[in-house]
Amino acid sequence: MTRVLAYCAFLNRPGISLPEHGLGGAVLNEIAQNGLRVLWSEVEWPFDSSALQRHAVEFHKVVSHMFSHGAVVPFRLLSVFDDKQALTDFVSTHQADFVEDLKRLQNLVQMECVLYFKPQAPVNSSGADYLHRKAELLRGSEAFVVEVRKALSTLSHGLRTRESKNGSRIFVLVERGNEHKFHSIVHNLPVPEKLFRRISGPWPPAEFLSESVKAPNIAGQK
């Protein structure tokens, strides 16, 4: 069966080029309504799980291509619509929220820093020792987040963190063009002992989308 896969939404601007094709060489189509454009392809559904990696990279390439031109609101890879009409209805219903977010995030990109520790099996030590070490690592991680926040105070247009069982993930909004400054500042901050840091970006600012865009009410849909 076929379904409609949406890649991303963006504001209409002059001089935008579209990627040559979509996922698996599929034809790229678009819906345009009042200055908002949404790219989509018809795909076989459900996906073959063995092709997920390839699909992920192809999907990412389409979104990245558009993101290189300006702000985009990405859809998630596994989100599909029944048909073109369902996507058109969705765009009509949520267009105002999408446009508002795209304007708000127009010149901003999302940079990320993941701070993590490698899980270690407790060797010749008690469970209490293990928990003590883990608490210490989490404290180190929290302290690093504080330092990042301070160091980026003039560069950041927004900062959010998410804790995981192995550390913290820091999302920062910076102006397009300031990616290297972000990288340099965060890279130069000392990382607490036994913690590791990984910096990535720029990404579309998905972490900073409004809730009404991230998980829109799609009442009436299956």
Place this chain on the structure above:
Amino acid sequence: MGHGRLIPLCPMQNDFEPVVLDGASDQDVSLLDILDHVLNAGVVVHGSLVLSLAGVDLIYVGLNVVLTSVETALRTLRAEEKKRELQ
């Protein structure tokens, strides 16, 4: 990073290996980064649902009812990549 074809993946020190994409991407980006972002970041609509249960994102894939967690999927990928590197 230069441009070119997609290269095979193998783990680096932190299990993240850059993927070289065709076209104009200068991102130093790994397959795991890509999977994480395309599955976890952005607009969720119906059809396939990403449900969050106790802080874990669960993917429900269409009618085949494949239910797994993103974390499990990524762990499996890492294991496969390590196996590939050892071969």
